[in-house]
Amino acid sequence: MTKRSRLRFGASPIVTHAVLIAFSLLMFYPVLWWIFASFKSTPELALPTLWPKEWLWRNYPDGWNALPKYTFTFFYLNSFKLNIATTVLHVLSASLVAFGFARLTFPLKNALFSLLLLTIMLPSQVTLIPQYAMFHSLNWINTYLPFIVPAAMGGAFFIFLLVQFIRGIPRELDESAKIDGCSWLGIYWRIVLPLTRPALVTVTIFSFIWGWDDYFGPLIYLNSVDKYTVPLALRMFIDTQSAVAWGQLLAMSLVSVLPPVAIFFLAQKHFVEGIATTGLKG
Amino acid sequence: MTTTNHSQQQAVPLAPSEAAEVTGRAPAGQQLRPGPRPKPQTAFRRALSRYNAPFAGFLFISPWLIGFLLLQLWPIIQSFYLSFTDYNLLDQAHWIGTKNFRQIAHDRLFFNSLKVTFTYVLTSVPLKLAVALLVAMLLNRAVRGISIYRTLIYLPSLIGGSIAVAVLWRNIFGLDGFINKIVPLLGIAPKNWIGTPTTALATLVILTAWQFGSAMIIFLAGLKQIPAELYEASSVDGASKLRQFVTITLPMLSPVILFNVVMGVINAFQTFTSAFIITNGGPVNSTEVYALFLYKKAFGTFEMGYASALAWILLVIVAIATSINFIVSKYWVFYESEGGAAK
Known part of the structure; x- marks a missing residue:
């Protein structure tokens, strides 16, 4: 605290806060407008004002039931099922692999780790078509397997994040466990994994949120409505109606970002730390 | 006697090394650290002993490694091949040389x-x-x-x-x-x-x-x-x-x-x-x-x-x-x- 307050130089804190408040409001205004707009009628949506003249609460139930055959409940269940599965797999696999890279030594380890880092930078378009062809020939199109199977490999970014974290855990604990005859699996499970919990929370958050927002994967791999996730359902909302019911659409869009936002508020600290570690220690 | 020639050359600077070579073949030549040369059949084992988990390490990273080979490396190679074909998902891909690239140009x-x-x-x-x-x-x-x-x-x-x-x-x-x-x-x-x-x-x-x-x-x-x-x-x-x-x-x-x-x-x-x-x-x-x-x-x-x-x-x-x-x-x-x- 003292260190930071010493850093305060130049303009007075009041000016700093004034600029920050103005800027935050500017950045946040579209979201604020969005919240109120979800209660507006279509003609009112053209106005930058926040408060609706007339509150159209029914935008929500009407939007929820607007799509033929299924309500949004169904698409939310799909999204949750899929993302919980991929998130659990990401956490399990990424932590196993990260333990291997951070604690064990074996032939070719450094070369393999460099490859892993390279794949973080690899544009996904290069693997897209053969992967699609592979999943197509395995009859995995229109199932959740094209999401679940790749999640079981851990995800290079998550592995990298966890490796950085595990490297920071003192080795004394696992060395003494080794002397006591604990196996590597035991050290991973009983010693390193519990200490890695903060980073595992970060991976859980990112995996869930990115999976939740993913649009491209579902777009190409899912083609029947009964498999659709929430983003595809929103897209269908735009497509099926000749005159878009903007109030309802904005209401449903707003609901769709609630799960990520709720997670963000519950685990803000992990979030910020997760982003900062991957960016800094790389 | 052919081996002596070789070992003598090494023995010149270090006196105990002759002895080390002898005891080095014995199973426990511990006290003579600097000298012992690896037995041919243990060279592989010794190379591995530099690692704390030469095999377990691969097991731990196998989820990623298998995924990398099957879902990334192989598709990258395949995608390179496909870029010289007329592949359309349903029919067999035919080699058409650099036609795609010429068309793109x-x-x-x-x-x-x-x-x-x-x-x-x-x-x-x-x-x-x-x-x-x-x-x-x-x-x-x-x-x-x-x-x-x-x-x-x-x-x-x-x-x-x-x-x-x-x-x-x-x-x-x-x-x-x-x-x-x-x-x-x-x-x-x-x-x-x-x-x-x-x-x-x-x-x-x-x-x-x-x-x-x-x-x-x-x-x-x-x-x-x-x-x-x-x-x-x-x-x-x-x-x-x-x-x-x-x-x-x-x-x-x-x-x-x-x-x-x-x-x-x-x-x-x-x-x-x-x-x-x-x-x-x-x-x-x-x-x-x-x-x-x-x-x-x-x-x-x-x-x-x-x-x-x-x-x-x-x-x-x-x-x-x-x-x-x-x-x-x-x-x-x-x-x-x-x-x-x-x-």
Whole structure:
């Protein structure tokens, strides 16, 4: 605290806060407008004002039931099922692999780790078509397997994040466990994994949120409505109606970002730390 | 006696080594550490003994390794092969040589998508990072309420990539969007921003810049690591704020800036969702970014050989852009350990 307050130089804190408040409001205004707009009628949506003249609460139930055959409940269940599965797999696999890279030594380890880092930078378009062809020939199109199977490999970014974290855990604990005859699996499970919990929370958050927002994967791999996730359902909302019911659409869009936002508020600290570690220690 | 010759040559400088060689063949030649030569059949074992888990290590990384080989390396090789074929998913791929690439060289839409993508990358990345750095520096000075500001400013980044925000953007910047009620105050005529070729891409750039939160948090963490003594010393010497920014903040932060630039450029080259939902490449292809063009070829018309060629061209472009970033970084990125000036 003292260190930071010493850093305060130049303009007075009041000016700093004034600029920050103005800027935050500017950045946040579209979201604020969005919240109120979800209660507006279509003609009112053209106005930058926040408060609706007339509150159209029914935008929500009407939007929820607007799509033929299924309500949004169904698409939310799909999204949750899929993302919980991929998130659990990401956490399990990424932590196993990260333990291997951070604690064990074996032939070719450094070369393999460099490859892993390279794949973080690899544009996904290069693997897209053969992967699609592979999943197509395995009859995995229109199932959740094209999401679940790749999640079981851990995800290079998550592995990298966890490796950085595990490297920071003192080795004394696992060395003494080794002397006591604990196996590597035991050290991973009983010693390193519990200490890695903060980073595992970060991976859980990112995996869930990115999976939740993913649009491209579902777009190409899912083609029947009964498999659709929430983003595809929103897209269908735009497509099926000749005159878009903007109030309802904005209401449903707003609901769709609630799960990520709720997670963000519950685990803000992990979030910020997760982003900062991957960016800094790389 | 042929072996003696060899061992004597070694024995000359070190007297006990002759003995060491003898006992080295015995199972426990422990007390003679410096001497023993490996038995041929244990050389492999000894090479492995440098590792604490020569086999278990592979087991631990196997989920990634198998996935890498089957879902990344093999597809990359295959995609290279497919780029020389007329593959269309349903029929057998036929080798057509460099025809795809020759066609691409005459494809007006390809060059259009390149132009759009480069414009997008070169505007959105600097804009986003400049805003991120500026806000990070402001936040670094605010002692109180930092978490409230961070939340408000980060929230758009959290949701910005989702289709929900694309929907929001489509509404805000449309003909009936509320932006059109604000711009006349600035003396700009209202228009359909998304439906006008000259402004459609700008709305996507603004959407990207709006999501500067992650870059900002990385900058903020980097700023916190700059020792306060550096600023104190230079202000004692009478350095201005601007001078401090140029001579302390920028060099100390340069590795973090490099990271943000590299990742920002790579991601920007692959942008898809917002262009797909908000404008679908239009009007008159003014927002048809590379990934969208590729998607339309692969999954619109199922020209998968052609799309594979496009994917490889993208890989080369991204690789060149990243290399340029790293090469140029030698001239502006400052590493404490190398320069040694900071300590």
